[in-house]
Amino acid sequence: MVVILHGLGCRYMATSVISSGRPEDDASTTKAEQISKAMKAYLERARAHESFMEKEIHDYEIGKRHLAKIMGADPDNFTQEDIDQAIQYLLPSNLFDRKSRPLMKHPTKIIPQKIVAQFGADGRPFDPLFYTGFPRYYAQIHDLGMVFENLKKIETEMMVKKMQPEKELDLGGSHWINKQSVETMLAEELSPGQYNQLINLLDRIAEHPYAYKFHDVIFKFRTELAAQTSRLEIPELKVSEAGRLYQEATGGRKTAVAKVTVWDNGTGKVDINGKNLLDYFPYILDREQIMFPLQFTKKLGLVDFEAVITGGGHSSQAGALRLALANALRSFVERGMVEKMRLAGLLTRDPRMRERKKYGQEGARRKYT
Amino acid sequence: MFRLQSVRHSRYSVDYLDPTLLKEELDKPLEKDDPRRFQPVKAAANEHTTSCTYDPYVAKFIRMMMKRGQKEIARRCIDRLEKYHKASTEEERNAIELDPMKVFHEAIENCKPLLITQRTRRGGITYTVPVPCSASYQLFRSMKWLVEACREKEGGERWFWEKLSTELLAASQNQGKGVRKKQELHRLCEANRAYAHYRW
Numbered sequence: 001m002v003v004i005l006h007g008l009g010c011r012y013m014a015t016s017v018i019s020s021g022r023p024e025d026d027a028s029t030t031k032a033e034q035i036s037k038a039m040k041a042y043l044e045r046a047r048a049h050e051s052f053m054e055k056e057i058h059d060y061e062i063g064k065r066h067l068a069k070i071m072g073a074d075p076d077n078f079t080q081e082d083i084d085q086a087i088q089y090l091l092p093s094n095l096f097d098r099k100s101r102p103l104m105k106h107p108t109k110i111i112p113q114k115i116v117a118q119f120g121a122d123g124r125p126f127d128p129l130f131y132t133g134f135p136r137y138y139a140q141i142h143d144l145g146m147v148f149e150n151l152k153k154i155e156t157e158m159m160v161k162k163m164q165p166e167k168e169l170d171l172g173g174s175h176w177i178n179k180q181s182v183e184t185m186l187a188e189e190l191s192p193g194q195y196n197q198l199i200n201l202l203d204r205i206a207e208h209p210y211a212y213k214f215h216d217v218i219f220k221f222r223t224e225l226a227a228q229t230s231r232l233e234i235p236e237l238k239v240s241e242a243g244r245l246y247q248e249a250t251g252g253r254k255t256a257v258a259k260v261t262v263w264d265n266g267t268g269k270v271d272i273n274g275k276n277l278l279d280y281f282p283y284i285l286d287r288e289q290i291m292f293p294l295q296f297t298k299k300l301g302l303v304d305f306e307a308v309i310t311g312g313g314h315s316s317q318a319g320a321l322r323l324a325l326a327n328a329l330r331s332f333v334e335r336g337m338v339e340k341m342r343l344a345g346l347l348t349r350d351p352r353m354r355e356r357k358k359y360g361q362e363g364a365r366r367k368y369t
Numbered sequence: 370m371f372r373l374q375s376v377r378h379s380r381y382s383v384d385y386l387d388p389t390l391l392k393e394e395l396d397k398p399l400e401k402d403d404p405r406r407f408q409p410v411k412a413a414a415n416e417h418t419t420s421c422t423y424d425p426y427v428a429k430f431i432r433m434m435m436k437r438g439q440k441e442i443a444r445r446c447i448d449r450l451e452k453y454h455k456a457s458t459e460e461e462r463n464a465i466e467l468d469p470m471k472v473f474h475e476a477i478e479n480c481k482p483l484l485i486t487q488r489t490r491r492g493g494i495t496y497t498v499p500v501p502c503s504a505s506y507q508l509f510r511s512m513k514w515l516v517e518a519c520r521e522k523e524g525g526e527r528w529f530w531e532k533l534s535t536e537l538l539a540a541s542q543n544q545g546k547g548v549r550k551k552q553e554l555h556r557l558c559e560a561n562r563a564y565a566h567y568r569w
Contacts, residue, residue, distance in 0.1 A: 172402030225407035285416060292418045319415055340395050343405055345388025345413035351380045 251323025256312025258320035266304030286318035476540035480511035499558035518546035
């Protein structure tokens, strides 16, 4: 008799029982008597979960058919996509967090599938680490501990031979995977302390001079950081009917939105909502802000631009125009300069917005009294 | 598991790095494992530029002078000030320093305290203990004294920027209220030097 168990959290529950009979069926046998009380309670929990899941799936199937009828669709060919659309149509929600919006999914998708623990005929688990509650986690810790022991052995051998490590382990451009990824990898829910323990151990391994010999083991726990430069897609310059090169771009800051057209081979002519720069932005702070991308790319006085700005105040309008200009100027300069613009913070949209007023307070932060 | 939007803290996630604005820093090639390669960069602040007119000390001073977010007014004060300096120094033919920026930097430098006092309680008695001052606090203190000195009411009505210009000029020559405040603090530290060991 083999019972396949699925765990939920650190507790294990059965979703299927593959055996000639259930534990109570052979209650008269001596083997069944060997099963401890804890084991019995455990199997009971497992069976309760199994029946719970069966009921949930049954309810889901009926609910799906009802939903199909409401929507006037064929109940037999009602897919998950149709369900999502129907839910969105019937129960519209504007809640910010997607997780708090209503949903209807197959129960096995909502209740996560966990690892399978296997038991022998005597009711004892095969895995010696089963009763730790985190068998896979501790197995992994054990394996990594062995890696560290091996590293120490290698180091001593090399010292005896008076040899130096051939190369260094290159960890640049990658970082340790997060707790969630470790949990999916091990199919166990870990505490923050357990995650830290694992990362500390990995850190010690990675710092070792001979860590490069265990490159694959270490990189199982690392993810590549995406290079920021390659993310930037620079649009090609456009050609007007008159044969002049130009580029269009938009930018925003707070509630201000700026649309700009930058013309090549210009003399520094500026048109902002039908006015020139000095009339539209009387404050020098704003003008300096607008000139920043032009001065940075050495295009001051060499290009013309027309801009349409809406929303916001004078400072945020200048900020929006700065971002729009920087975005457009990317097409006029070489790749290295674009990277410099990114480092100077010209290509990032400032996400800061007006902070909301709180009740019981005079403003966002200021209190009455 | 709720992902709450933080209200009191930064809108940028922790991954974001501060922008690099120094030209020398920008011209250097990025190293292979430089975090700037992989992490996004915050947007530059609205007063930031890489032009010759930008000075981080002046930008900080304007922020400290600013009242109720009126940055433009504070800025105009500084701009007028520069003109005022030029005029006054031209009148005095024997003036040593003509560059307003140099006067400003010298004034800031002269007001920086070396020691500050902290209060510690030992055996029910509060002692005033002199401790060395960090570089950022030195900068803050010197600017604060200069601004406070100009905010003080005087007999005759004078504009803030007028007072500021005389104050900066005086401070650049080791005189004036800001420098006097520094000297007073140093004297206090000197008087309490017997308690210096309470630092530990």
